[in-house]
Amino acid sequence: MGEQLLSVGIDIGTSTTQLILSRLTLENRAAPFTVPRVAISDRQVLYRSDIHFTPLLSDTVIDAAGVRDIVAEEYRKSGFSPHQVDTGAVIITGETARKENAREVLSALSEFAGDFVVATAGPDLESILAARGAGVDEYSREHHTTILHFDIGGGTANLAQYAHGELIATGCLDVGGRLIKINRDSGLVDYVSPVLARAGCQAPAVGEPCTPEGLRPVIQTMVEALEQAAGLRPGRDRLDAFLTAGTSWTPEPVGVVSFSGGVADCIDNPPENWLAYGDLGVLLGRAIAASPAFQRVDRYRGAETIRATVVGAGSHATDLSGSTIFYRDVKFPLKNIPILKLTAREETGSAEELAAAIRDKLSWYADQGGLVQTALALRGEKNPTYDRVRTLAQGVAAGLRPLMDGGFLPIVAVEADQAKALGQAMASLVSGPLLCLDGVGMDNGDYLDIGAPVAGGSVLPIVIKTIAFHK
Template sequence: MENQILLSAGIDVGTTTTHLIISRIGIAVEGGFGTVPHAVITNKKIIYESKIYFTPLDESGNINGAKVAEIIKKEYAAAGFKKEDFDSGAVIITGESSKKENAKQVLADIAEYSGNFIAAQAGSQLESYLSGKGAGADKFSEQSGMVTANIDIGGGTTNISYFKDGDCVDDCCLNIGGRLVRFDKSGKATLTPEMERLCADNGITVKSISDFAETEKLCNAAADIIKNAVFSCGSVPGYCITDSLPCGKYVPEAVSFSGGVAECFADCGGCRADFGDIGYQLAAAIRKSGLSYPAKIINSASSPIRATVIGAGNFSMDISGSTIEYSNVELPIKNLECVSDFSRIGSEMCAVSLPGDNVPGFGDLVCIAKDIAKSCSRLIEKGLPVVVVTKADFSKALGICLRRVLPPGYPFICFDGVDCRRGNYIDIGAPVAGGKAVPVVVKTLVFGGKDNYENE
């Protein structure tokens, strides 16, 4: 068994806080004696956790990208690394930060600054998934056999993910967070439109930091909405829903909590507004509400506030199948849109995605290769690489057929074992495991809008 160690960074730029982790990820090639060798991730170990910083904003309220870059540079140096040392990782922009006007550009700049194969990611569904993985809800569901929901309460949003037998089966994002009501130095309150409507619907008036009883009512109402969403047991106002509610098919038997608000659970008594917001009061309300949950409450995360950044650093990257075929293609390649409808392939570089589970026969493979080459004609005219991603294990055979129909020596890569859907983007790293596989990150890039994961 061959071994390789990748250095990975996870960076979370959230509504309230920014921080990072550094991990070592082990990759090994397994197989032989009649089986095809394949690369697998064998272990993940966090070797460094940064300080937790307030997310720097400029005078207009947008993310201060230069200040974020300074944080990353400072923490890399403290850990004894530089950006060239990193083989993988992800920077994710979360909560209200993803809605800032400059979020997309700042995210791209930070990813570029942070390392050669640091993926830029944004989107509530992805955040729900990563925070649940980082909190360990997936492992608990796999080990216990219980449907497990993780509730990640941050400064701007609450992300809910459902895991069954280790797999993420549903998710939801709510416009509820600890910094949606803020107090300035004079104590004056500023509420987001969603919180203003929630106040109006419940006869609540929050004008200043001294309105403790009113903010307590508001937090109790928010906690009730979270409970209703998690268990599909009551109404959830439309203005509190970021994308869509859970389908209701999976009723959690166990619940874990993560995020900055969950970090306050242990010390959220009394009238506290330490950070100029309602984080502590919201924590108290959710903790109290959790006592009536019809599910087992578990403490799966040792550091709740770090769940998303752990997910970004340790669970963003996967390894392709080992039956890959490629020629003259320069890697890494980043931010390729996944396209499975051949008619949508234009002159912009993309990843041609074949999401089916069936393995075609040789005759069908020849036809598929010809169709791909024809559909990519405008890419070929521009000399852009052809990238093909299959879910089922047939990329080697398809790649051989594709090589025959493309111009001699034309750059392409064809790999399998990766499920790409509409709305996804993919990053592809330099080959690992002796060239037998490539690291890949399937992600979303959604800024302040709705995610879309439906198939083409």
């Protein structure tokens, strides 16, 4: 049996907070006398916490102490101590990631997180994590098909489209189960999201009674927005009305859809009581299940629904970079750097097309303070010509310019053996620090640690941290 690690995943979302403890078995899959290639060979869920409503002090402030108390109590109930945990991930998602004190919450959980992957996930990153957690990437790869995944929570519906295992688009709609909150005892409305008025929905006012019949127009409008996002309904009027500010989405007809998030539980197995959760979740799930448009396409049911965003934790796989690296004025070590990976088509475009694709995707990892340090992952080419290396360098340098203007280090990780040539070509285009390394294969949603050079400066020790999704 290989090495075993105890991992934790903590997900603090718009509606719910939850924790999962898993045992990961690691296996070295490299041939003898070669650099180790460690992979997760088995994952056993040891403890799934209760699903708690995320405590808030106001509509814009998370109750950091309340979240900490939930996590501490779930650790106690699990029988495990934080000191026993080897690895993990703490992810703040949905509207919660945009609360005023999201970073304060991460600080409050520091004793439970250690050296884990810690992120406030914007809508694009959350879309990726949820889709991978549901197994959409593998389904798309194994079935050689295009699939659109919806992760529908309390405040948002995150979209991720995969084609043949490759992420090709992400998006976000302000569609969720808790856009209206209803008192389960009185049946009176407690809260109405301003999103609904902005989208032109005639929602009941706070303090008014409501019924499933009265809520039907709101529910139907949201379902039509999802149908248009999947290219299953003509037009894009509903889609545009619910698009999250700062995001975009170009609908294309798809043959397979998938759902996760709290609302997904209500698609196949809705509670009999429509007010079971004091919101729209049950009614929205039922309406999606009854949609003729969604019934016309195949549906992949992932192993995880409400727990798809963080179903495991961060698994640390130590490796070495290739020996053709380039670095200049870099202060090592570098830790917890999110990976941005382009599609094969984007990577092989012109310098202008490459730069545009990079700039567009940099926003995936923006937080309330703007862009964050990110590493660009490329496949590269086995035997590129000088002109192709030059084109690649020009596109990458121009695409990463917003990062450099923000004071961040340009980092490029290439799978093929060409980092030194690429770094030398970029050196004349980029002033200041620069790092290019190769022999590294990663994906969107992974994180990277880079240590100081070893072996006479010829290689870099690296740690790839990947969320240990259910497989």
